Amino acid sequence: MKEKLSIVKIGGNIIEDETALNAFLKLFSNLEGKKILVHGGGKRATHIASKLGIESQMVNGRRITDAETLEVITMVYGGLVNKNVVAKLQALNTDAIGLTGADINAIKSVKRPVKDIDFGFVGDVKQVAHQSIDKLIQADFTPVFCAITHDGNGQLLNTNADTITSQVAVGMSALYETSIYYCFELNGVLEDINDKNSVIKHIDSNTYKDLLDRGIIADGMLPKLENCFDALRNGVKNINMGNTAMLTQENNNFTTITL
Amino acid sequence: MKEKLSIVKIGGNIIEDETALNAFLKLFSNLEGKKILVHGGGKRATHIASKLGIESQMVNGRRITDAETLEVITMVYGGLVNKNVVAKLQALNTDAIGLTGADINAIKSVKRPVKDIDFGFVGDVKQVAHQSIDKLIQADFTPVFCAITHDGNGQLLNTNADTITSQVAVGMSALYETSIYYCFELNGVLEDINDKNSVIKHIDSNTYKDLLDRGIIADGMLPKLENCFDALRNGVKNINMGNTAMLTQENNNFTTITL
Numbered sequence: 001m002k003e004k005l006s007i008v009k010i011g012g013n014i015i016e017d018e019t020a021l022n023a024f025l026k027l028f029s030n031l032e033g034k035k036i037l038v039h040g041g042g043k044r045a046t047h048i049a050s051k052l053g054i055e056s057q058m059v060n061g062r063r064i065t066d067a068e069t070l071e072v073i074t075m076v077y078g079g080l081v082n083k084n085v086v087a088k089l090q091a092l093n094t095d096a097i098g099l100t101g102a103d104i105n106a107i108k109s110v111k112r113p114v115k116d117i118d119f120g121f122v123g124d125v126k127q128v129a130h131q132s133i134d135k136l137i138q139a140d141f142t143p144v145f146c147a148i149t150h151d152g153n154g155q156l157l158n159t160n161a162d163t164i165t166s167q168v169a170v171g172m173s174a175l176y177e178t179s180i181y182y183c184f185e186l187n188g189v190l191e192d193i194n195d196k197n198s199v200i201k202h203i204d205s206n207t208y209k210d211l212l213d214r215g216i217i218a219d220g221m222l223p224k225l226e227n228c229f230d231a232l233r234n235g236v237k238n239i240n241m242g243n244t245a246m247l248t249q250e251n252n253n254f255t256t257i258t259l
Numbered sequence: 260m261k262e263k264l265s266i267v268k269i270g271g272n273i274i275e276d277e278t279a280l281n282a283f284l285k286l287f288s289n290l291e292g293k294k295i296l297v298h299g300g301g302k303r304a305t306h307i308a309s310k311l312g313i314e315s316q317m318v319n320g321r322r323i324t325d326a327e328t329l330e331v332i333t334m335v336y337g338g339l340v341n342k343n344v345v346a347k348l349q350a351l352n353t354d355a356i357g358l359t360g361a362d363i364n365a366i367k368s369v370k371r372p373v374k375d376i377d378f379g380f381v382g383d384v385k386q387v388a389h390q391s392i393d394k395l396i397q398a399d400f401t402p403v404f405c406a407i408t409h410d411g412n413g414q415l416l417n418t419n420a421d422t423i424t425s426q427v428a429v430g431m432s433a434l435y436e437t438s439i440y441y442c443f444e445l446n447g448v449l450e451d452i453n454d455k456n457s458v459i460k461h462i463d464s465n466t467y468k469d470l471l472d473r474g475i476i477a478d479g480m481l482p483k484l485e486n487c488f489d490a491l492r493n494g495v496k497n498i499n500m501g502n503t504a505m506l507t508q509e510n511n512n513f514t515t516i517t518l
Contacts, residue, residue, distance in 0.1 A: 048334075051311050071339060075307075079338020080330060083407065083415060087361040091413035095391075097363050102346040103356045104400055132354075132398075139394040141363055148342065154350035156342060 005137070005176035006035040009165040010183045012042015014244065015081055022088065024183070027247040029092035034137050034176070036168060037096075037144045039085060040161040041077040048072055065120040065158040073158050074100075077146040086144055097141045101125075101149030102156060104132040107164060109149040109157050123149045123157025125164065128171030162224070166231040173235030180231065180239040181246060182224075188242040188255035189225070193218060199242070203257045205229065225257070232259045264396070264435035265294040268424040269442045271301015273503065274340055281347065283442070286506040288351035293396050293435070295427060296355075296403045298344060299420035300336040307331055324379040324417040332417050333359075336405040345403055356400045360384075360408030361415060363391040366423060368408035368416050382408045382416025384423065387430030421483070425490040432494030439490065439498040440505060441483075447501040447514035448484070452477060458501070462516045464488065484516070491518045 008028060014020045028037060046056050049072045057064040065073065082098040089096035101107025101123075109123030136143050145168065147161040162182070169178045188199035203211065208225065211217050217225060228239045240246055242254025267287060273279045287296060305315050308331045316323040324332065341357040348355035360366025360382075368382030395402050404427065406420040421441070428437045447458035462470065467484065470476050476484060487498045499505055501513025 048311070052307070053310070074342050075334035075338040077338070078342045079334040079336070083333050083337045083359050083361060086359070087409045087415050088413045090361055090364050090409060090411060095363060096361075097356075098359075098361075100342050100345070100357075102342060102349055105349050105354060132400075135398040135400075139391075139398065141391075141394075150346045150349060152349060154347045156346050 002175065002177040004033050005172055005178050006031060006033060006181060007038065007165055007169045007172070007178060008035060008181040008183065008247070009038040009161060010040070010244070011161070012040045012044070013185060014183065015039055015042050016044060020244075021085075024244045025085065025088050025092060027244055029089060029094045031247050035142055036133075036137075036172075037085070037089075037142065038147075038161055038165045038168065039077075039081060039144070040147055041073065041081055044081065045069075045073050045076040048076055059117050062117075062119070064118070065122050067121065070121040070156060070158060074148060074156055078148050082144060082146040089142065089144065094142050095140060096144050097136055098144045098146070100146055100156065101159065101164070104136070105129050105150075105152070106133055106143075106145070107149040107159070107167070108152050109159055111151060111155070111157060121155070121157050123151065123159045125149060125159060125167040128167050130171040130174050133168070133172065134175055162227065166227055166236070169236045170231055170234040173237070177237045178235070179237055180228075182239065182241045183244045183246070184241065185243070186241075187253055189217075189221060191216060197253075199253055200255055201252075203255060205259055228257050229259070232257065261434065261436040263292050264431055264437050265290060265292060265440060266297065266424055266428045266431070266437060267294060267440040267442065267506070268297040268420060269299070269503070270420070271299045271303070272444055273442065274298055274301050275303060279503075280344075283503045284344070284347050284351060286503055288348060288353045290506050294401055295392075295396075295431070296344070296401065297406075297420055297424045297427065298336075298340060298403070299406055300332065300340055303340065304328075304331050304335040307335055318376050321376075321378070323377070324381050326380065329380040329415060329417055333407060333415055337407050341403060341405040348401065348403065353401050354399060355403050356395060357403045357405070359405055359415065360418065360423070363395070364388050364409075364411070365392055365402075365404070366408040366418070366426065367411050368418055370410060370414070370416060380414070380416050382410065382418045384408060384418060384426040387426050389430040389433050392427070392431065393434055421486065425486055425495070428495045429490055429493040432496070436496045437494070438496055439487075441498065441500045442503045442505070443500065444502070445500075446512055448476075448480060450475060458512055459514055460511070462514060464518055487516050488518070491516065
């Protein structure tokens with residue numbers, strides 16, 4: 001039987017709130033077994049970009065990563081956020097190592113081809129070096145990934161943190177029984193979007209179809225869940241969605257998704 | 260006999276010049292054997308700080324690292340510079356991994372005590388985790404350190420890159436026969452500061468005394484050489500100073516320092 005590996009993703013809302021971040025990192029440190037953290041960057045990059053006089057260009061609600069924006073993202077995600085998270089984890093006795101996809105060639109991606117929109121320096125993940133990442137894990141280090149990859153030719157690329165999470169989990173499934181924990185603002189996938197306590201505890205392929213038929217899965221959640229099932233079909237054992245408290249043993253009020 | 264390990268340090272002048280940086284990274288990639296790169300940050304941080312409206316406070320010609328300046332340093336050294344260097348090295352088939360002293364708890368330091376001057380968030384190196392660093396080297400990764408350490412309590416600290424270089428080299432001497440390569444603008448230690456070709460090829464404790472007596476070692480070089488002999492006394496095998504061409508086999512026009 002394969003050993004267990006947890007891949008935990010936190011979003012910008014936690015990163016930006018020092019108290020929430022510290023509380024989360026304590027939970028993450030106490031999480032038993034081998035683990036990987038993936039973090040987004042959030043509004044910090046936008047804030048620093050605007051201070052530097054770089055305007056965030058948005059097309060259809062999506063940020064365009066021009067060369068200047070990529071610099072800011074590299075500074076904020078790869079430097080400021082990542083290294084502070086690592087230092088905080090070290091203080092909690094978790095032997096963290098901060099990474100972009102360029103480090104140890106961990107995550108190679110391809111610059112998104114221009115169709116209708118040129119997203120700029122945005123990468124779509126092509127390859128996860130699961131054996132290299134495992135060398136770090138086997139050395140008892142805890143990888144902390146930020147949302148940056150590279151193309152193997154010297155170019156860093158801005159990459160969606162959820163995608164990094166699922167692709168790293170899929171890659172590591174060759175060696176481990178992997179679980180993803182997507183920490184977000186909600187308690188889980190909700191039966192009634194207006195009732196934060198209406199958490200659907202378990203979703204599998206069958207109940208998912210039913211939820212779709214009943215129109216329970218709303219716009220924002222649909223691509224998230226599609227990505228989840230894609231990861232599950234590619235080897236990930238289970239995916240959990242909820243607030244950070246799902247990392248504790250006591251709380252079971254979150255959504256677990258399996259095939 | 261111990262295996263050889265080269266620790267190469269480049270300064271801000273190379274970091275800031277894309278052509279020089281690319282040329283150097285090629286030389287570094289071609290350098291045989293196990294190796295570590297240490298880089299400074301240079302004026303990029305000052306430039307970005309001033310764009311962000313943060314004034315660099317200088318006391319007696321030394322920069323004071325207040326909280327805002329430390330943020331910029333973490334962004335520029337730990338993010339922008341370090342991750343671009345890593346991506347460029349990957350393109351040259353060197354399996355680089357970018358690190359601060361917080362990552363894998365590699366370099367622990369102590370915030371410099373306030374005497375006459377409060378330098379702010381500046382760290383004096385206390386401990387190098389040579390065994391953790393060696394785990395990366397044994398896994399065939401090439402560590403790339405920027406000039407940031409941590410105090411073990413969650414605080415990142417700005418730390419002199421020359422000091423990081425010598426302290427890492429001293430630490431790694433427990434396991435390897437270590438050589439330091441300090442790449443700088445000069446061809447080496449010069450007999451005559453006005454003649455760039457008057458490189459002193461070899462300095463040891465005896466000839467060093469003689470050079471001191473004759474007043475050859477000038478102000479800027481004095482602390483550098485004192486640090487070199489300190490590192491040599493603590494286990495480093497030899498220290499080389501010169502321009503980046505000293506990394507090639509053909510060039511022997513640089514200064515080698517031994518005990």
